[in-house]
Amino acid sequence: MVNDKLGYIGRPIKVSYDEKKRIKSMDIDKVNRIMIDFSQKQHSLILAKSGGGKSYLAGVYVEELIRTMRNYCVLIIDPIGIFSTLNRPNGNINEIEYWNERIPNDILPAPIDKITTWVPAGDASKYDEGMYDKKFSLQAHDFTYSILCYAFDMELLDPQTNLYRRAQGELIKQKGTYTLGELASQISCDYKDMGFQKQTEESLLTKLGALDELGIITNEAVPLNQIVREGEAVVFDLSLSSVYSARIIVNFLAEKILYLRKKITRMISNAEASKKKIRLPSWYIPPVQFIVDEAHNYLNQKSPVLSKCIKEGRNCAMMITAISQSPDLSRDIYANVTHLFVGPLVYYSDIAKIQEMLPVDKTKKDFSSQVRKLKKGLFFYYNSDDQSEQLIQVRPRRTHHSASTEVKDERKYFTDQEIKEIVTEKIIALITKDDGLFYQDLPSLHEHIFSTICRHDEGYQADKVYPIHDVGKARLLSKVTTKFNAMPEEFLMNLTCTNLRADAVQVLNDYYYTEPICDDEEVSVLRFRWEGEED
Numbered sequence: 157m158v159n160d161k162l163g164y165i166g167r168p169i170k171v172s173y174d175e176k177k178r179i180k181s182m183d184i185d186k187v188n189r190i191m192i193d194f195s196q197k198q199h200s201l202i203l204a205k206s207g208g209g210k211s212y213l214a215g216v217y218v219e220e221l222i223r224t225m226r227n228y229c230v231l232i233i234d235p236i237g238i239f240s241t242l243n244r245p246n247g248n249i250n251e252i253e254y255w256n257e258r259i260p261n262d263i264l265p266a267p268i269d270k271i272t273t274w275v276p277a278g279d280a281s282k283y284d285e286g287m288y289d290k291k292f293s294l295q296a297h298d299f300t301y302s303i304l305c306y307a308f309d310m311e312l313l314d315p316q317t318n319l320y321r322r323a324q325g326e327l328i329k330q331k332g333t334y335t336l337g338e339l340a341s342q343i344s345c346d347y348k349d350m351g352f353q354k355q356t357e358e359s360l361l362t363k364l365g366a367l368d369e370l371g372i373i374t375n376e377a378v379p380l381n382q383i384v385r386e387g388e389a390v391v392f393d394l395s396l397s398s399v400y401s402a403r404i405i406v407n408f409l410a411e412k413i414l415y416l417r418k419k420i421t422r423m424i425s426n427a428e429a430s431k432k433k434i435r436l437p438s439w440y441i442p443p444v445q446f447i448v449d450e451a452h453n454y455l456n457q458k459s460p461v462l463s464k465c466i467k468e469g470r471n472c473a474m475m476i477t478a479i480s481q482s483p484d485l486s487r488d489i490y491a492n493v494t495h496l497f498v499g500p501l502v503y504y505s506d507i508a509k510i511q512e513m514l515p516v517d518k519t520k521k522d523f524s525s526q527v528r529k530l531k532k533g534l535f536f537y538y539n540s541d542d543q544s545e546q547l548i549q550v551r552p553r554r555t556h557h558s559a560s561t562e563v564k565d566e567r568k569y570f571t572d573q574e575i576k577e578i579v580t581e582k583i584i585a586l587i588t589k590d591d592g593l594f595y596q597d598l599p600s601l602h603e604h605i606f607s608t609i610c611r612h613d614e615g616y617q618a619d620k621v622y623p624i625h626d627v628g629k630a631r632l633l634s635k636v637t638t639k640f641n642a643m644p645e646e647f648l649m650n651l652t653c654t655n656l657r658a659d660a661v662q663v664l665n666d667y668y669y670t671e672p673i674c675d676d677e678e679v680s681v682l683r684f685r686w687e688g689e690e691d
Contacts, residue, residue: 162191163220165213166550167259169534186259190537190548192495194225194445197470198541199492200477201485203510204499209533210479211238213497214447215553217477218242221445222268222389230389231413232447233406233454237395237558240273240288244556255552266554271389275397276405278371282396292383292392293374294408296336297328299367302461303407307400308363316360319343319352336373340364372401379439380412386442406454409446410461416441417472443473451478455485463488483509496538500530515540605633607651609664610680611673621687630684641675 168185200217204210214232218239221230232239245265246252252263275283277293301321304310310317323342327334334342340361347357367373383390392409394402420440427434446465448454455462455478466476466488478489483506490513501507504524511523515538527536537546610616621631648660665672673679 161193161195161224163194163217163224164551165190165192165216165220165537166535166548169547169549171547184258184549190546192220194221194228196494197473197475198494199466199470199475199489200495200497201489201493202477202479202497202499202535203483203501204481204497204535205502206481207532208481208499208501208530209535209550210481210499211236211449212533212553212557213499213535213550214449214477214479215239215242215555215557216550218389218447219268219554222270222387225443225445226387228443228445229384229386229441230445230447231384231409232389232391233394233409233449234391235394235402235450235453237393239391239449240271240393241556241558242268242389242391243271246553246556248552248557252552263552263554268389268555270387271391272383273391273393274383275393276370276372276401277374278369279397279401283393288393290378292405293372293377294404295333295375295377296339296373297324297333298377298408298412299373299404300324300411302411303404304363306407306461307367307403315352315356316363319347319350319356319360322350323347335375336364336368366400370398370401370404372404380416381439381441384413384441384444403454406448407461410465413441413444413446414461414465414469414472414474417444417469417474421472443475445475445477447477447479449479451480452482452484455480455489462486466492482506494540496540497535498527498538499535500532501527514538514545515543516545518545605683605685606630607647607681607683609651610682611677616680616682622684628689629687631687632682633685634683636681637678638681639675640673640677640679643679643681647681 167190168188170183170185172182202210202213202217218230218232219242221228234240245267247265249265252265256262272290273288274290274292275288277291280288280291301317301324302312304320305312305314305317320343323339323346326346327339327342331338343357343360343364347354392405394405397405416439420437423434423437446469448462455466462476463486465474466486469476470492476489478485478493496513496515498510501510507524507527508520510527511518511520514523530536533550535548535550537548538544616622616632616635618632618634621629623629645657645660648657649655652660652663654660654663661673
């Protein structure tokens with residue numbers, strides 16, 4: 157059984173080498189597990205090339221965090237859109253069965269029940285129905301000058317930053333809350349009195365205009381304590397959002413959560429000292445595991461807030477798990493990370509940079525050779541607290557993982573709209589043949605649009621009138637050429653008045669063709685409108 161207090165990440169790999177230090181064999185350890193105590197205040201870093209298994213491992217992390225730490229909230233920055241499927245069980249049965257053949261009943265598919273996907277309010281129209289649960293936005297007073305700087309690549313001492321900070325401070329003093337329009341008016345009215353130039357005011361208003369167009373500032377923003385809740389996973393899907401919206405959300409969450417967690421930690425410290433219980437504040441948010449995918453886009457020297465979270469977050473139970481395909485990150489994370497996972501990497505410069513940060517001694521040559529040869533799903537796991545190294549195989553996920561290196565046949569997931577339109581409320585089966593006419597309901601033919609399958613295209617053209625043997629004439633409305641096996645079952649069964657596709661194929665073969673129709677044969681679907689009887 158898995159320890160309920162420890163997170164089960166994977167299993168060690170036993171490696172044997174030959175006399176030339178080449179890998180001779182690799183076998184999974186069927187007895188021992190790689191377990192992480194998530195109750196400890198520790199940061200994690202997952203590094204690997206694209207397709208190396210980073211997000212898969214991150215999904216395992218989330219599963220174990222939710223299972224073991226019910227007083228935590230797991231908050232995920234998802235710039236690719238692959239974590240919302242955590243609410244579905246792993247459908248890759250082969251993957252799980254292969255693992256369980258070696259270690260019986262080790263992993264069973266199971267979804268995460270308490271998970272919510274949020275998207276930026278201004279980008280919600282880009283997402284189809286069912287792709288998200290709720291829309292996220294900020295109120296104007298939550299958009300601090302530090303977020304302004306990070307979103308628009310500004311300096312903290314820039315004149316525009318100072319004008320924004322002073323105007324915002326004045327409005328907060330006067331009103332507490334305000335709209336973006338009121339902030340713009342405050343800037344326009346008072347910039348001279350505050351000692352700023354017209355050019356500074358105009359440049360700042362231009363940025364506020366761009367911010368307004370992003371649609372991420374609203375008056376209906378949901379309070380953070382209603383988003384970040386105990387025992388739940390929260391996904392911020394930024395896959396269809398602009399880089400500015402993504403920067404704003406990441407910086408806001410990091411800044412706000414760190415501030416509130418510091419405040420809560422201070423209150424709890426006072427309560428422990430006085431040995432008195434305190435009232436739970438209405439704004440309370442629980443300890444947070446802040447998982448940042450594609451962290452190289454955010455965790456760098458231009459993001460001082462996230463670096464601050466790395467340095468100060470452990471003291472107030474705000475943990476960072478950074479996932480990146482590049483080691484070009486803030487040095488603060490290497491100095492403060494406890495759990496380091498290194499998967500397959502390509503560039504020698506990247507590998508050399510990581511090698512310098514390892515808690516164990518390894519030569520550049522050995523480390524580079526080993527990391528470049530890693531297979532997908534294998535990671536070197538380093539723990540800086542006990543200064544250990546282990547090669548591990550990540551366990552199968554219990555939840556669904558949508559990312560894949562395989563190029564899928566995507567068309568099989570969509571209905572063929574052109575052919576679907578051919579299926580009318582009542583289709584008359586009318587198939588032409590050299591020696592006559594097959595029909596199901598000839599008397600009602602006069603009142604309907606009807607369709608037919610033509611095995612050989614005889615030059616039919618849309619909007620032309622064609623004779624229907626001795627019956628009458630009809631105008632061709634549309635022609636669609638497709639493979640026979642691409643025909644929707646509904647269309648074929650309606651056309652032949654059958655209940656099974658196999659029966660429909662049999663009807664077509666029995667009545668119309670001297671040779672059976674092939675699945676990959678191209679046929680034309682003709683859609684006619686009755687024009688009247690022959691003159």
